[in-house]
Amino acid sequence: MSGNTAVNRGWKETLLSWTHPRAVAMLFLGFSAGLPILLIFSTLSLWLREAGVSRSAVTFFSWAALGYSFKFLWAPLIDCLPVPWLTRLVGRRRSWLLVAQLGIIVSICLMGTVDPANQGNSLIFMAIGAVMLGFSSATQDIVIDAYRIESVDESMQAMLASMYIAGYRIGMLVAGAGALYLASWFGTSSEQYVYNSWRMTYLAMAAVMSVGVVTTIIIKEPKTQSAIAKKDYTPQQYSRILILFACAVFSFAMTFFYSGDFVAELKTDIVGLYPLSGKVIGFLLEVTRFACSVVVAVIVAAALISSSMIEKGIVVETYVAPILDFFKRYGLKTALLLLLLIGCYRISDIVLGVISNVFYADMGYSKNEIATITKTFGLGMTILGGFLGGFMTYRYGVYVILFLGALLTAGTNLLFMTLAEAGADTLLLTVVIAADNLSAGIAATAFVAFLSSLTNISFTATQYAIFSSLMTLFPKLLGGYSGTMVTAIGYQQFFLITAVMGIPVLILVWLAKKMVEG
Numbered sequence: 001m002s003g004n005t006a007v008n009r010g011w012k013e014t015l016l017s018w019t020h021p022r023a024v025a026m027l028f029l030g031f032s033a034g035l036p037i038l039l040i041f042s043t044l045s046l047w048l049r050e051a052g053v054s055r056s057a058v059t060f061f062s063w064a065a066l067g068y069s070f071k072f073l074w075a076p077l078i079d080c081l082p083v084p085w086l087t088r089l090v091g092r093r094r095s096w097l098l099v100a101q102l103g104i105i106v107s108i109c110l111m112g113t114v115d116p117a118n119q120g121n122s123l124i125f126m127a128i129g130a131v132m133l134g135f136s137s138a139t140q141d142i143v144i145d146a147y148r149i150e151s152v153d154e155s156m157q158a159m160l161a162s163m164y165i166a167g168y169r170i171g172m173l174v175a176g177a178g179a180l181y182l183a184s185w186f187g188t189s190s191e192q193y194v195y196n197s198w199r200m201t202y203l204a205m206a207a208v209m210s211v212g213v214v215t216t217i218i219i220k221e222p223k224t225q226s227a228i229a230k231k232d233y234t235p236q237q238y239s240r241i242l243i244l245f246a247c248a249v250f251s252f253a254m255t256f257f258y259s260g261d262f263v264a265e266l267k268t269d270i271v272g273l274y275p276l277s278g279k280v281i282g283f284l285l286e287v288t289r290f291a292c293s294v295v296v297a298v299i300v301a302a303a304l305i306s307s308s309m310i311e312k313g314i315v316v317e318t319y320v321a322p323i324l325d326f327f328k329r330y331g332l333k334t335a336l337l338l339l340l341l342i343g344c345y346r347i348s349d350i351v352l353g354v355i356s357n358v359f360y361a362d363m364g365y366s367k368n369e370i371a372t373i374t375k376t377f378g379l380g381m382t383i384l385g386g387f388l389g390g391f392m393t394y395r396y397g398v399y400v401i402l403f404l405g406a407l408l409t410a411g412t413n414l415l416f417m418t419l420a421e422a423g424a425d426t427l428l429l430t431v432v433i434a435a436d437n438l439s440a441g442i443a444a445t446a447f448v449a450f451l452s453s454l455t456n457i458s459f460t461a462t463q464y465a466i467f468s469s470l471m472t473l474f475p476k477l478l479g480g481y482s483g484t485m486v487t488a489i490g491y492q493q494f495f496l497i498t499a500v501m502g503i504p505v506l507i508l509v510w511l512a513k514k515m516v517e518g
Contacts, residue, residue, distance in 0.1 A: 030167025032212025177375030385441020405443025410502025
């Protein structure tokens with residue numbers, strides 16, 4: 001997919017394309033995809049903070065969404081493995097969509113049954129529910145992305161992406177502002193925490209997910225399939241692929257879990273000796289712990305492959321071929337630059353976003369003010385920015401607007417410094433949110449167009465999953481420490497750092513344009 005070719009179309013043709021059945025379906029599927037994410041991030045953060053959980057522990061919960069950053073690991077499985085009975089009934093894409101949506105509903109209900117204010121293992125059970133929700137919603141994203149790319153030709157991809165983003169933001173509004181309004185209406189507040197209010201709110205969010213389920217039942221299965229999906233493996237080969245994946249995941253989880261106490265003690269000792277630099281060292285220790293867990297998982301997977309438990313050719317077809325295709329098309333140097341750009345493009349946005357709701361609460365804004373200004377009004381500005389970004393991308397090309405979006409995203413982070421100094425000023429908050437969300441909408445539209453242009457239709461789910469996973473991995477890892485950073489240096493210095501993080505991104509966009517377009 002080229003992604004950069006502009007085609008002049010009349011206004012009538014453009015307007016009619018909004019009513020295309022696939023575009024309408026993508027609006028509702030986008031809603032289904034946008035709903036779960038804030039139930040892990042900002043809405044959950046406010047619930048935990050209101051329940052008396054420490055700021056550092058609250059931001060650590062953002063790591064529960066790391067499933068979004070590692071979905072490329074099981075994207076090939078979704079491409080090649082059928083869902084027993086269900087795939088024959090409704091097709092490969094729709095069957096996996098239904099499984100993922102059921103997982104989302106169960107996970108949200110599980111989180112709703114846990115009171116984080118209770119002593120004991122309540123936070124552990126909440127974390128389990130959050131991880132399940134992250135895994136299920138990431139799986140849903142894999143299937144929706146593949147469905148979008150496979151269901152229409154290239155000329156309609158931008159339209160479907162726009163509808164998806166609009167639906168996604170509406171879903172985030174419901175899970176963000178809607179959840180906050182519900183929680184307040186049910187009687188909880190920062191002054192008087194009421195667990196039952198949050199329980200009813202999360203159960204209501206689980207019920208709203210029926211929108212995605214109904215859409216999945218109504219839509220038609222796409223005719224186009226990726227190269228991996230066309231493979232006809234035997235039941236034994238399917239089971240071996242699942243066993244290989246399960247063993248790798250189990251070895252990663254066990255290594256990461258059992259190394260936790262050792263790393264925690266080491267961090268405590270270092271921070272005690274070196275209060276400020278110790279926090280940086282602590283972050284590096286966590287990254288090393290994570291990397292070692294990945295290495296163990298890779299070693300276990302390699303050992304199973306060497307033992308002939310699974311055919312090496314299947315692993316090559318499902319995992320290696322999509323990666324080799326990308327490097328062959330762009331060459332090693334350009335491919336690495338593009339991957340670096342993908343991994344860093346949203347760093348300013350995500351690192352700030354992890355702690356944004358905690359910041360608003362600390363500044364003294366009420367939940368209703370947060371819901372009205374940052375969620376409801378912010379949604380409108382994001383959608384406006386999305387449409388504006390679409391038109392500008394169509395007119396000036398992907399890389400020009402990609403650069404503009406990165407510049408605006410980093411620049412608007414500086415406005416939060418003014419907000420931190422002013423305190424609970426609702427007018428200033430409105431101005432800052434307008435600028436921040438407008439720039440986010442422009443950047444998001446250009447970025448989706450950019451990722452789509454890099455994807456080969458022969459490896460839709462796997463390649464797009466790799467790109468979209470990579471774009472959130474490092475920002476989310478760093479964002480997990482945003483609470484610790486704020487505690488150490490304060491909000492104003494934190495916002496300045498997030499803005500400075502955007503400068504290397506501008507350089508990467510310029511280099512990518514130069515190397516790809518010549």
